[in-house]
Amino acid sequence: MSLSQVDVEEVRSPEPLAVDTAQFLRIYVVANPKSGQNSRAREPIEAALEVFGDEAKLYRWAPDEEVSKAVDRAIADGAELIVAAGGDGTVMAVAQAMLGKNVPMAVLPLGTFNFFARGLRLSEDATEAARQILKGDTRQIRVGTVEGQVFLNNASLGIYPKILKAREAIYARWGRHRLVAYWSVIRTFLKFQKPMKVEFRTEDLHDTRSTPLIFVARSAYQLDFFGLRGVRAITDDKFAVLIAKGKTRGELFRLAWRLVTRQVQEGRDYDVLRCREFTVSLLDKRRALLAFDGEKARMNAPFEFRMHPEPLTIVIPEESEEA
Structure with a gap:
């Protein structure tokens, strides 16, 4: 496609x-x-x-x-x-x-x-x-940048940074292979407890939400690869912010399967915000693990996503x- x-x-x-x-x-x-x-x-x-x-x-x-x-x-x-x-x-x-x-x-x-x-x-x-x-x-x-850190593909908080953390331990034992990386997804989902409670702002929107994942994309290829909406936002020099809707382990597994089979649907499985600025606060904690292009770091909220001026x-x- x-x-x-x-x-x-x-x-x-x-x-x-x-x-x-x-x-x-x-x-x-x-x-x-x-x-x-x-x-x-x-x-x-x-x-x-x-x-x-x-x-x-x-x-x-x-x-x-x-x-x-x-x-x-x-x-x-x-x-x-x-x-x-x-x-x-x-x-x-x-x-x-x-x-x-x-x-x-x-x-x-x-x-x-x-x-x-x-x-x-x-x-x-x-x-x-x-x-x-x-x-x-x-x-x-x-x-894109988040708290001064540049990212080229995506930045996220919620369950995906936890997957990356689990992936490191699995890589150390079994080596860096894509199949091994997929196992880290299953392992993390099995440990899932509850979604995050967040408050977020864009240029023209203010809302609160419970979600297991906020995924801030700057890669049209990655969105296309998984059959996700938001490519036009990337070409317009905006972020495509995907907010997942799964709140239980079962819903997460169904969402993962729909990603693999390219059956995910905007509105049913996730919402998309198209914006140049995005700020998210955590309502139930002060710090969270943040991921950016496969790397990760624990940072204090709120998190501010901006386009780099250069x-x-x-x-x-x-x-x-x-x-």
């Missing part, structure tokens, strides 16, 4: 910048230090560096330093293009460091799900993705105008 089929109105493509990535000589790849510890990550990075050419370099940030320091080092060394090598969490961290910089960014997908890279229509084969980057165009996109310049494949 194409993106334009999800919402009736046409999805618009931004105009390209006057940048030819094929002319970049200094392409610097920024990678998580852990990605070099196994061949699953090391070999794809080496393959991509070979495609990028002799001028390409690899930068890793130390375990005790911020990603921004590796990005700043690469730019100071003359980088003309920064390539984030990793999964959605690594890409998110590099993107936060790249905002406000006069250097474009590209993505080499090496994660489990790679939703951001797949939304750009990048191949999950490192060699092919590197070739796409060399031939790609640049676009300026808007990214655009992110990103490389997309030349054949992917709909991205």
Whole structure:
């Protein structure tokens, strides 16, 4: 199903910048230090560096330093293009460091799900993705923030951050596989007790609700992937805020099954708010686990979701105008 089929109105493509990535000589790849510890990550990075050419370099940030320091080092060394090598969490961290910089960014997908890279229509084969980057165009996109933290795909509170917490323990025992990730969903649902009580505000709405999940989306691809509404909000530089309606374990399992089979329905299973600003307060607690692009942190409420004022310049494949 194409993106334009999800919402009736046409999805618009931004105009390209006057940048030819094929002319970049200094392409610097920024990678998580852990990605070099196994061949699953090391070999794809080496393959991509070979495609990028002799001028390409690899930068890793130390375990005790911020990603921004590796990005700043690469730019100071003359980088003309920064390539984030990793999964959605690594890409998110590099993107936060790249905002406000006069250097474009590209993505080499090496994660489990790679939703951001797949939304750009990048191949999950490192060699092919590197070739796409060399031939790609640049676009300026808007990214979301929550309490100063950038996110590219989504941010959420409620049961999904708990799924991510359970996933970490399962990954540590069984490895990082998509099937293992799905088991973390079942495990978390079985422990579900009650929904959150929240109060939220948008530019023109104030309401209270009991819900197991608030999902703030900035990825049209991810919405389309699960058959969810809200793509037009993304193309209009807004958030698509999905508020789930399940309040019991049984309702959560039914909702999960409808997601897998693409039978979810707006109104029955969830509501959608389309907004540029979204603030949510918790009525039954002060702190909550917040998730953003696969990462998580415990923060104090209220949570304020905003568009970052500066655009992110990103490389997309030349054949992917709909991205």
